[in-house]
Amino acid sequence: MGVAERKLRQREEVRTSILKASWDVVEKEGWQALSIRRIAEAIEYSIPVIYTHFENKEAILLEFTREGYLQLSQQMKAAKTLSDDSRRQLQDMAEAYWAFAFSHREHYQVMFGLGMPACDLVNRVEEIKLFSNVLLSVLEKAIAGSSQPGQDVFLKFHSYWSILHGLVSIKMMSPTEGHVSSSLVLQDAIGGFIRNFD
Incomplete structure (x- = not known):
């Protein structure tokens, strides 16, 4: 697998983990508890990483x-x-x-x-x-x-x-x-x- 393919796969994995972490928060605590900070903490990435995948x-x-x-x-x-x-x-x-x-x-x-x-x-x-x-x-x-x-x-x-x-x-x-x-x-x-x- 080339470097470009690996980066693309990693990017998709991070995006998927953002959505999964978001859904976990929602299922446990409801939509009002969802925030970019909570998502970043859940996937153990910085807040700017979330913003590279989702505008807000x-x-x-x-x-x-x-x-x-x-x-x-x-x-x-x-x-x-x-x-x-x-x-x-x-x-x-x-x-x-x-x-x-x-x-x-x-x-x-x-x-x-x-x-x-x-x-x-x-x-x-x-x-x-x-x-x-x-x-x-x-x-x-x-x-x-x-x-x-x-x-x-x-x-x-x-x-x-x-x-x-x-x-x-x-x-x-x-x-x-x-x-x-x-x-x-x-x-x-x-x-x-x-x-x-x-």
């Missing part, structure tokens, strides 16, 4: 956001294949979204820590576009087969995603079940949304 903490967070959206998109695509009926697909995808949020809490929190991503972020991050396109394709199909085919697909997109994100956020803030189970609330909310295509 936000760049590390963006890496985890991309990873989270990629995983979520894969799960949504898998759920979409469970049925050919667009209404059933919406229900299956809602359940997959819900399952992802609670089995990948840390990713979900960084993906939505400051609310829904702004449009300019969606246009810059390919993984967010991928996720959006999965939802839009099913919504377009549902609208085309509805009694009102002229409905605004982007309005339906934001409504659907808002339902999912809102329910997940409520559940994350108060994890104990109330007098109504969270899965029943999810089914009722998505069921009501789907009935609008009649």
